[in-house]
Amino acid sequence: MFKTIRKIGAVALLCTIGLNAQAQGELVFDNPKFHVGEIMFQTPKVIVYTFKNKGDQPVKITDVKPMCGCTQAEWTQNDIAPGATGQISVVYDALMLGTFHKELAVYTSTSNEPLYLEMEGRVVKEKIDYTGDFPFDLGNVRINTNYLEFDDVNRGDHPVAELQIFNQERTPYRPTLMHLPSYLSVQSYPEVIAGGRMGKVRITLDSEKLNLLGLNQTRIYLSRYLGDKVGEANEILVSSVLLPDFSGMTAAQLAVAPKMQLSQDELIFVMDGKKKQTQVVTISNTGKEPLNIRSVQVFNHALEVSVSDRTIAPGKSAQMKVTVVAANLKKAKNRPRVLLITNDPSMAKQTINVTVNQ
Numbered sequence: 001m002f003k004t005i006r007k008i009g010a011v012a013l014l015c016t017i018g019l020n021a022q023a024q025g026e027l028v029f030d031n032p033k034f035h036v037g038e039i040m041f042q043t044p045k046v047i048v049y050t051f052k053n054k055g056d057q058p059v060k061i062t063d064v065k066p067m068c069g070c071t072q073a074e075w076t077q078n079d080i081a082p083g084a085t086g087q088i089s090v091v092y093d094a095l096m097l098g099t100f101h102k103e104l105a106v107y108t109s110t111s112n113e114p115l116y117l118e119m120e121g122r123v124v125k126e127k128i129d130y131t132g133d134f135p136f137d138l139g140n141v142r143i144n145t146n147y148l149e150f151d152d153v154n155r156g157d158h159p160v161a162e163l164q165i166f167n168q169e170r171t172p173y174r175p176t177l178m179h180l181p182s183y184l185s186v187q188s189y190p191e192v193i194a195g196g197r198m199g200k201v202r203i204t205l206d207s208e209k210l211n212l213l214g215l216n217q218t219r220i221y222l223s224r225y226l227g228d229k230v231g232e233a234n235e236i237l238v239s240s241v242l243l244p245d246f247s248g249m250t251a252a253q254l255a256v257a258p259k260m261q262l263s264q265d266e267l268i269f270v271m272d273g274k275k276k277q278t279q280v281v282t283i284s285n286t287g288k289e290p291l292n293i294r295s296v297q298v299f300n301h302a303l304e305v306s307v308s309d310r311t312i313a314p315g316k317s318a319q320m321k322v323t324v325v326a327a328n329l330k331k332a333k334n335r336p337r338v339l340l341i342t343n344d345p346s347m348a349k350q351t352i353n354v355t356v357n358q
Contacts, residue, residue, distance in 0.1 A: 026055035027080065027108060027115070033225055035140030036121035037168040039094050047119055049088045053080045055110070063107040064088070065114070070095065071102060094123045099170040122170055134166045138224050138234055141173060142166045147333040150205045150240035152349065163201045163222075163236065170195035176223040177201065178230060183209035184220070184238065205240055214295035214341040214349075216240045237333045239299060246345035258314070259287035260344045268355045269324045278323040281352065285312040287344065295341035296320070300332035303354060324356055 029051045039045045053059050058079040066073070070093050076086035092102065099122045105114035120140075134142035144164040153159060167173040172195065175188045183206045193199035210216050217239050221230040228234065249257070263282035271277055285291035291312040296305055302325055309318040322338055329336075336354035 026053065026110070027051045027059055027061075027086075028054050029115075029117075033118045033227075034120070035138075035169065035224060036092075036119060037137065037139060037142075038122050038124050038127050039092075040127060041094060041097055041123050041125050043094055045092045045094055045121075047090045047092065049090070049117060050085060051080075051087070052085045053082050056082050057110070058082065060109040061086075061088075061106060062109055065105040065107070067103045067105075070100075071104070073104065075106075088117070090117075090119070092119060097123050097125065120169070122168070130166055130168075134164070138222065140167070140169045140224050141175075141222075142168060143222065143236075146236050148203060148236060148238045149334070150238075153205065153207050153210070153240055153242050155207050155210075155242065155245060157205070157207045159205050159207075161203045161205075161238075163203065164198065165193060165200060165222075166198050167193040167195055175199065175201050177203075177236075178221040178223055178228075179218075180220055181218050183207070183216075183240075184218075203238070207240075207242060210240065210242045212295075213242050213244055215297040215299065215339050216242060217299075239334065241339065241349060244294070244341065244343070244348050246348065249345060254345060256288040257346075258285050258289045258291035258312075258342070258344050260284070260291055260340075260342050260347045260350065261286050262350065262352070264352075265350065266353045266355070267322055268357070270357045271324065271326050275326050276323055277326075278321055281320045281322060282317050283307070283312060283320055283340075284317040285314055288314055290314065292343045293318075293340060294343065295339070297339045297341075299334050299337045299339065300328070301325070302328040302332050302336050302356070303338060305338055322352070322354065324354065326356075326358065329356060329358070 029049055034047050036045055058081050060079045061075050064073055064075055071090050073088060073090045075088040080086050101120040104117040106117060107114050130142050134144050136143045136146050148161045150159045165175055172192045174192050177186050185204050186201050188201050190199055220236050220238055222234045222236060224234060261284040267279050269277050293307060293310045296307055298305055304323040304325060307318055307320045312318050338352040340350040342348060
């Protein structure tokens with residue numbers, strides 16, 4: 001993997017967010033600080049730090065100095081060209097029980113000041129399996145889900161969803177959610193989660209601040225430590241569906257209202273190795289007024305949807321094509337679905353469930 005490798009007794013992980021920019025070479029690490037959680041006694045732990053040269057000159061790692069002899073490290077010895085990437089691989093021996101915090105100083109050809117790497121966690125004789133209740137491992141903490149959904153929200157509602165958190169470290173952890181939109185607010189119980197304890201974050205939706213009917217999606221991020229960055233690892237997808245309001249309609253208006261009818265409300269795709277596959281749903285209007293399809297949305301990028309006509313006259317139909325893109329299925333945090341928002345007061349919201357067999 002490396003052109004030239006040196007080994008040392010080292011310690012791992014970054015405590016700084018990057019090198020000082022000097023209009024020359026600048027190494028920026030993807031993760032400047034690793035929380036490795038619980039590791040078994042006498043079972044060495046391998047940590048790999050990846051970096052990229054975001055400067056305009058080549059950079060070379062000139063030295064790597066450990067703070068103790070409990071680790072060994074390997075690092076790239078050749079020059080790292082602008083835009084190129086490299087790695088520092090560290091092995092922690094796990095020969096002492098208890099909580100640990102280790103540092104490693106990395107020197108480069110473009111600065112006299114070292115870049116410090118950090119690694120922390122806990123060495124235990126027996127690991128408790130939290131994968132069932134908390135399947136998503138963020139390093140220092142585990143969470144029960146990375147997808148939250150507020151379904152069938154009416155204007156004026158304030159529904160609440162919960163994110164459950166397990167603190168894998170011995171040190172206290174304060175949950176913080178980043179990139180919150182104005183319509184979401186959070187409160188933690190407790191505000192600080194003790195080591196080895198569970199807590200929760202309650203996320204409240206203010207429907208008055210939602211601008212769009214139908215599906216509203218946003219991505220928020222759980223900070224794992226002070227100065228943490230946003231990324232796919234700590235991303236939580238939040239979906240909400242705001243319904244139209246028909247409460248002011250009279251009996252006479254309801255009697256002549258449009259009425260949507262679907263040829264099917266569930267689609268099953270058998271991909272058989274195909275990259276894409278399409279099925280058609282017929283949307284009919286059996287009411288007495290034109291049917292307006294106000295919104296057609298998908299819950300994840302594995303689906304593509306098109307409709308032949310958004311306004312359907314009484315007694316007429318339109319065709320909706322639903323396409324599955326196989327390459328995007330693995331990226332989806334939620335199940336594939338199509339959402340229709342219409343002016344049919346009896347079917348203002350219609351969800352078409354999609355099952356994909358690869």
